[in-house]
Amino acid sequence: MNKFCSSSRMSRRKSALRLTCLIVAVFGVLTMTGSCAMGPLQKQTAGITKGPVLLAVYKDRAALMWETGIEGPCKLYYGGDRKLDRYVESVPETNQAGEEAVKKAVFIHKVWLEDLQAGRTYDYRITGLGFEDKIYTFRTVPASADRVSFIVYGDSRTRPSVHRRLVKQMKKHKVDFVVNCGDLVTKGNKYEQWGPQFFEPLKGLAETVPVYIAKGNHEGDNGNFEKLLMPKGQSNNFGFDYGPVHYFCADNVTEGLKDEVQLELILADARASDAKWKFVSYHVPSVNSGGHWSTWGYPDVLEGLAGAGVDFVLAGHSHIYERFRPVAPPDGTGGNYVTYITSGGGGALMHSIKPDAYHAVTKKKHHFCLFNIDGNKLTMDTIGIDGRLIDHLELTKTAGRLNREYLRTAIPMEEMLAFQRKNLERQD
Numbered sequence: 234m235n236k237f238c239s240s241s242r243m244s245r246r247k248s249a250l251r252l253t254c255l256i257v258a259v260f261g262v263l264t265m266t267g268s269c270a271m272g273p274l275q276k277q278t279a280g281i282t283k284g285p286v287l288l289a290v291y292k293d294r295a296a297l298m299w300e301t302g303i304e305g306p307c308k309l310y311y312g313g314d315r316k317l318d319r320y321v322e323s324v325p326e327t328n329q330a331g332e333e334a335v336k337k338a339v340f341i342h343k344v345w346l347e348d349l350q351a352g353r354t355y356d357y358r359i360t361g362l363g364f365e366d367k368i369y370t371f372r373t374v375p376a377s378a379d380r381v382s383f384i385v386y387g388d389s390r391t392r393p394s395v396h397r398r399l400v401k402q403m404k405k406h407k408v409d410f411v412v413n414c415g416d417l418v419t420k421g422n423k424y425e426q427w428g429p430q431f432f433e434p435l436k437g438l439a440e441t442v443p444v445y446i447a448k449g450n451h452e453g454d455n456g457n458f459e460k461l462l463m464p465k466g467q468s469n470n471f472g473f474d475y476g477p478v479h480y481f482c483a484d485n486v487t488e489g490l491k492d493e494v495q496l497e498l499i500l501a502d503a504r505a506s507d508a509k510w511k512f513v514s515y516h517v518p519s520v521n522s523g524g525h526w527s528t529w530g531y532p533d534v535l536e537g538l539a540g541a542g543v544d545f546v547l548a549g550h551s552h553i554y555e556r557f558r559p560v561a562p563p564d565g566t567g568g569n570y571v572t573y574i575t576s577g578g579g580g581a582l583m584h585s586i587k588p589d590a591y592h593a594v595t596k597k598k599h600h601f602c603l604f605n606i607d608g609n610k611l612t613m614d615t616i617g618i619d620g621r622l623i624d625h626l627e628l629t630k631t632a633g634r635l636n637r638e639y640l641r642t643a644i645p646m647e648e649m650l651a652f653q654r655k656n657l658e659r660q661d
């Protein structure tokens with residue numbers, strides 16, 4: 234519930250906060266019994282233990298999460314013009330999954346900040362029992378914009394030092410959002426992996442820029458991914474808009490989801506958007522040469538995405554960088570030329586690539602893809618962990634059609650279907 238605070242309430246809050254800080258300073262780490270939902274004699278650590286992370290930012294609302302080591306509500310104060318004059322109170326969900334939670338209590342907080350204004354900068358600060366966090370800033374999506382910058386990467390699991398170095402490179406670029414194509418941790422059911430492999434490397438970025446995620450198979454079906462990283466009330470399939478871009482993230486890994494149903498969700502979302510540029514991310518790629526040799530959605534996916542007007546599909550799963558030449562729509566259908574990219578170089582050990590004539594660029598190197606779009610002009614720079622350029626792509630659209638030089642490099646859809654068919658036998 235959002236509330237406006239009076240100044241007297243603010244000063245009462247400060248006094249209460251000072252008192253609780255004192256208590257925590259005296260006792261250090263609290264040990265609580267009885268009322269704790271985690272059971273008796275579990276250690277609770279003061280302050281924020283994961284995050285904060287911006288899970289979503291729209292024109293008029295934003296979703297955040299963080300984790301605390303102490304049971305009890307937190308308040309997130311926020312506002313424009315450097316005034317933290319509104320707050321939302323959060324009551325945490327106790328996490329009982331994973332080994333870490335058995336040893337030590339953890340409490341996951343998730344909130345939506347409502348009634349925000351488009352294109353505006355907001356500050357926020359989280360306070361709770363015994364702590365007051367730093368002030369962070371984020372910006373809501375503008376009401377209308379021609380320009381947007383964003384980063385896409387994936388498979389950042391297992392080697393936090395590599396992930397951290399990559400995030401350091403990312404921070405050199407001012408972007409509006411980040412998309413991670415999944416595989417965030419080695420084993421999603423091991424709760425203790427989420428801190429070092431995902432939350433800690435993203436510190437200094439995820440507090441101020443939203444990180445959208447297409448769930449990977451390593452997250453698993455244990456519920457930790459959804460509990461930690463899906464905003465309240467949102468499914469693992471979601472779309473968002475930013476200026477000329479519509480982006481849809483889909484879950485193609487959760488057990489029991491039918492590929493044809495997931496594909497139909499993706500297509501329906503793309504068909505419903507009239508954005509200039511339409512992007513889709515899902516974890517397991519549809520076109521892939523090397524790594525897992527994935528062919529997700531075969532045989533309908535290629536024709537479906539072309540017909541729905543999608544421009545780019547970025548996936549992960551195979552730990553390589555590969556950009557395919559655009560895939561042409563079936564003759565006479567007037568659909569889109571779709572560019573398929575596998576960006577699985579976020580931290581995990583790299584796989585082998587099988588360079589193919591259908592590739593535009595391949596590289597076995599940790600990397601991320603940086604997109605800059607200004608109206609009809611799109612630039613993509615794929616940047617390696619050393620900051621060096623791996624790939625550079627420039628496209629323009631005129632009346633909804635990509636530049637002719639690019640289309641001349643296209644692969645006929647029949648050939649790409651044959652390529653997928655061949656790879657069906659090779660994949661693991």
Ligand SMILES: [Fe+2]
Binds near residue numbers: 449450516549550551
């Ligand atoms: Fe994967």
Ligand SMILES: [Fe+2]
Binds near residue numbers: 388416549550552577
């Ligand atoms: Fe992976």
